[in-house]
Amino acid sequence: MLRIGKKTIGTPAVMGILNVTPDSFSDGGSHRDHSDAIAHALRMIDEGASIIDIGAESTRPGFSRVPVDVEVSRLIPVIEGIREVSDVIISVDTMKSDVAYEAISAGADIINDVNSFRDERLYECASETGSTIILMHCPLDINIVHQHDMVGDPIPQIREFFEERTSIAKEYGIKNIILDPGLGFGKTMEQNIEIVERLSELDMGHPLLIALSRKRMLSVMYPGIDRDEATVLANIAAISNGADIVRVHDVKKMTAAIQRI
Numbered sequence: 001m002l003r004i005g006k007k008t009i010g011t012p013a014v015m016g017i018l019n020v021t022p023d024s025f026s027d028g029g030s031h032r033d034h035s036d037a038i039a040h041a042l043r044m045i046d047e048g049a050s051i052i053d054i055g056a057e058s059t060r061p062g063f064s065r066v067p068v069d070v071e072v073s074r075l076i077p078v079i080e081g082i083r084e085v086s087d088v089i090i091s092v093d094t095m096k097s098d099v100a101y102e103a104i105s106a107g108a109d110i111i112n113d114v115n116s117f118r119d120e121r122l123y124e125c126a127s128e129t130g131s132t133i134i135l136m137h138c139p140l141d142i143n144i145v146h147q148h149d150m151v152g153d154p155i156p157q158i159r160e161f162f163e164e165r166t167s168i169a170k171e172y173g174i175k176n177i178i179l180d181p182g183l184g185f186g187k188t189m190e191q192n193i194e195i196v197e198r199l200s201e202l203d204m205g206h207p208l209l210i211a212l213s214r215k216r217m218l219s220v221m222y223p224g225i226d227r228d229e230a231t232v233l234a235n236i237a238a239i240s241n242g243a244d245i246v247r248v249h250d251v252k253k254m255t256a257a258i259q260r261i
Helices: 034-047 068-085 097-106 121-129 154-171 189-197 217-221 227-240 251-260
Strands: 002-004 007-009 013-019 051-055 089-093 110-113 132-136 177-180 245-248
Touching: 013 034, 013 251, 034 051, 034 068, 034 251, 051 068, 051 110, 068 089, 068 097, 089 097, 097 110, 097 121, 110 121, 121 132, 121 154, 132 154, 154 177, 154 189, 189 217, 189 227, 217 227, 227 245, 227 251, 245 251
Parallel strands: 013 051, 013 245, 051 089, 089 110, 110 132, 132 177
Antiparallel strands: 002 007
């Protein structure tokens, strides 16, 4: 079981991806309308998602930063709309503390920052609000990470990074921490695959999240297979190696596969 705030969910848990952006790598523009986004979130909940992860700023290679007011205007109505009808766990995918404060106030439970809390006010936000945080391994600042790949064995480097970041989080009194090895961020294709295979070596006493849905690495792991089917296969492998949460676009396929385990 996984405890997030006052809520408890079973594991492995499925996190459904809800992008309210025009330029996300997989589904950009699909759910920009607030009512469409809320309806899609409710469908994912019906299909078995325990967590809805909402993002309003793309972080794909070549992305453009979004001003705070734009990000807030995309996120908050969707969070409020979901919260009016569901107590599902809501994760806000943001790198900005000002956005995180607004999102938590609107009803979000988790702060998920792909830039690994380099804005330390995010730690303050989590501490003050009692929020769970997701620390993702991002070896360089998000603005340049896609331009440089790690060199050498990724596992000890990721562990060292997590030790440093969790230490800072604990100094702020944050207890609920989820770790994400950051597949696709500053890593070679071979390193991404190796991380999935050696995920158990990243067991550091915190829940592990894997986010590989529809990523390019899947075409190497499972050549010739549909990306959503490949996502399921790779996530099942990750679960067998210790993943507690899998972040996916196709919740229905993933939930069905977990039920067959």
